[in-house]
Amino acid sequence: MTEPAPLRVALITGAARGLGRAIAEALAAQGVALVLVDILADRLETTRAELATQGANCTAFTTDIAIKANCTAAVAYAIATYGQLDILINAAGLMRFNHATDVPEDEFWRIMQVNAAAPFFLAQAAIPHLLASAGNIVNVLSQSALMGTAYIVPYSMSKAALLQLTKSLAVEYAEQNIRINAVAPGAMMTEISTGTRPPADADYAKIKRYSGTRPPAEAAQVAAVVAFISSPAASAVHGAIWPADCGVTAG
Numbered sequence: 243m244t245e246p247a248p249l250r251v252a253l254i255t256g257a258a259r260g261l262g263r264a265i266a267e268a269l270a271a272q273g274v275a276l277v278l279v280d281i282l283a284d285r286l287e288t289t290r291a292e293l294a295t296q297g298a299n300c301t302a303f304t305t306d307i308a309i310k311a312n313c314t315a316a317v318a319y320a321i322a323t324y325g326q327l328d329i330l331i332n333a334a335g336l337m338r339f340n341h342a343t344d345v346p347e348d349e350f351w352r353i354m355q356v357n358a359a360a361p362f363f364l365a366q367a368a369i370p371h372l373l374a375s376a377g378n379i380v381n382v383l384s385q386s387a388l389m390g391t392a393y394i395v396p397y398s399m400s401k402a403a404l405l406q407l408t409k410s411l412a413v414e415y416a417e418q419n420i421r422i423n424a425v426a427p428g429a430m431m432t433e434i435s436t437g438t439r440p441p442a443d444a445d446y447a448k449i450k451r452y453s454g455t456r457p458p459a460e461a462a463q464v465a466a467v468v469a470f471i472s473s474p475a476a477s478a479v480h481g482a483i484w485p486a487d488c489g490v491t492a493g
């Protein structure tokens with residue numbers, strides 16, 4: 243008789259919808275228990291209930307990760323619920339189109355808080371538990387971390403910061419039994435751009451440079467990459483930035 247695989251527990255931010263939800267589904271298929279985190283309470287509860295109906299072992303924690311104390315509380319909730327944490331997936335994100343000169347200060351800081359600061363504070367809270375479980379972190383970047391992307395300058399800056407969080411943590415924890423990686427998606431047909439449109443006078447040739455020549459990926463295609471990197475099968479992958487952009491950053 244083979245031993246059952248040990249329980250693995252993942253905390254996924256941005257799990258109410260889009261890529262975060264697709265990652266939750268991919269990890270549930272691997273038998274990973276899930277702590278789903280998002281600011282959208284109703285949407286998160288719907289996702290949790292649907293995943294549970296499909297057989298997932300999952301729980302939900304509604305919070306605004308832009309506040310450090312909420313990041314700490316989310317990790318504490320995961321530990322209180324399951325007693326361990328094996329995987330942290332930083333998938334929550336915020337994007338707004340604007341001319342750089344028109345970006346309001348509050349919009350700039352909100353993007354930085356959600357996309358860059360929250361993953362840092364979540365990692366800060368999670369690392370002691372991930373060291374205990376020989377776990378790992380996967381940060382969801384964007385092709386915007388790897389190339390200049392017009393009209394979304396704060397977003398691009400925030401994703402570049404998340405890239406350096408990934409690499410710098412990987413170096414700081416080089417000797418320890420923890421893996422820290424990132425996946426950099428290109429366009430997916432999700433709701434991140436709902437409520438934001440390029441400026442009316444935008445030069446679309448500049449947007450086309452990062453729109454790609456292939457159709458946008460399905461969230462499930464990118465989620466499969468994240469799920470692989472977070473799995474024991476990727477045990478040699480540490481400090482990696484893995485594009486999943488259908489070739490956009492190839493040049």
Ligand SMILES: NC(=O)c1ccc[n+]([C@@H]2O[C@H](COP(=O)([O-])OP(=O)(O)OC[C@H]3O[C@@H](n4cnc5c(N)ncnc54)[C@H](O)[C@@H]3O)[C@@H](O)[C@H]2O)c1
Nearest residue numbers: 256260261281306307333334335384428429430432433434
């Ligand atoms: N869709 C794309 O084209 C694309 C391309 C590259 C990278 N990405 C990245 O993929 C990730 C997932 O985005 P998506 O495409 O699924 O979009 P999405 O908008 O559907 O998902 C983002 C999720 O993050 C949550 N979120 C935002 N602010 C939050 C906060 N303060 N606290 C808690 N949760 C918060 C949202 O409620 C939402 O559920 C993001 O990091 C995004 O930057 C997306």
